[in-house]
Amino acid sequence: MPDRPPLAAVHSLVEAGRLREAAALLVEAARAGDGEALLELAHWRVYGDIVRRDLAAARALLSRAAEAGVEQGALLHAAFLAHGSGGPPDWPAAVAALERVAQASAEARAQLALLAAMDLDGEGYPTSRPAAEPVSAAPDARIARGLLSGAECAWLAERARPYLQPSVVVDPATGRMVPNPVRISDGAAFGVLQEDVVVSAINRRIAALTGTAYAAGEPLQLLRYGPGGEYKAHLDALPDNANQRVATVIVYLNAGYEGGETLFCRTGLTIRGAPGDALLFRNVRPDGAPDPLTLHAGLPLRRGEKLIATRWIRAARFTFPPPEPATGAALDGAEFDGGQS
Secondary structure (H helix, E strand, O other): OOOOOHHHHHHHHHHOOOHHHHHHHHHHHHHOOOHHHHHHHHHHHHHOOOOOOOHHHHHHHHHHHHHOOOHHHHHHHHHHHHHOOOOOOOHHHHHHHHHHHOOOOHHHHHHHHHHHOOOEOOOOOEOOOOOOEEEEOOOOEEEEOOOOOHHHHHHHHHHHHHHOEEOEEEOOOOOOEEEOOOEEOEEEEEOOOOOOHHHHHHHHHHHHHHOOOHHHEOOEEEEEEOOOOEEEEEOOOOOOOOOOEEEEEEEEOOOOOEEOOEEEOOOOOEEOOOOOOEEEEEOEOOOOOEOHHHOEEEOOEEEOOEEEEEEEEEOOOOOOOOOOOOOOOOOOOHHHOOOOO
């Protein structure tokens, strides 16, 4: 297949199930400095389903893709610097990376404009902790009015829409996300490849609101409910999990719908936030046990579309378990790094 563009040949090999050959060809193209191949190999290193997941290698590959003039590589490299995937977080370097590509990238300019409107310190955190007013002592629940601006709400909604899929929940037995009829909605996660620098700043604001470490948060989730959509009564705390979900933050992103209130089933507390408002509640009691008073539901939507962003906060740093690569666990070394990882 030497006369075909490298990525076309790689994709053909993948479709034919010839994964080792596809990986070898992709690495060869990446080592030759092909920018699109560097970007593709970085994606493979994140997904971990064909070759072993290695975020440090992905970060290095994205840096090389940016140097090769690939806009998406530059944007993703800035994001990796911001959220600290594959290496330590470096907020000033993330912003500088956006600035370097801004002249040629409308996406970078849009991110920089939103960041400029935020009151951030040198590490991307808000300069002061967002205020929250108590709405309930039991369960411990608070509202942060206007945590997000209208422009930030719109950013999350627009960036998530292409990725919306029927929602899933955590399977307590495996820790993986699985479909569940308790939730009737569409969802999209801002994972490693979707959390841009703006979303990273929003996640830092949520960390400041909750008084928790940024790295303890699960990926921000956008949920869309249509008429009849709901999230039936449930607890966000997980049974017998060593890294418990200690808190939940729900940010209401839009208005113009009927129904869809958040109901705490055992106390009758009902909340409907305005766009940008954030509901924070603690999922565990002081002794660390799940708080039964946090049993809550998203009531059925009667009309319109409801959009929320949810971030579940763990007790300690959170990562999803990596998949087993299809080409075999033995392929761990520089053979599949694309060089300079």
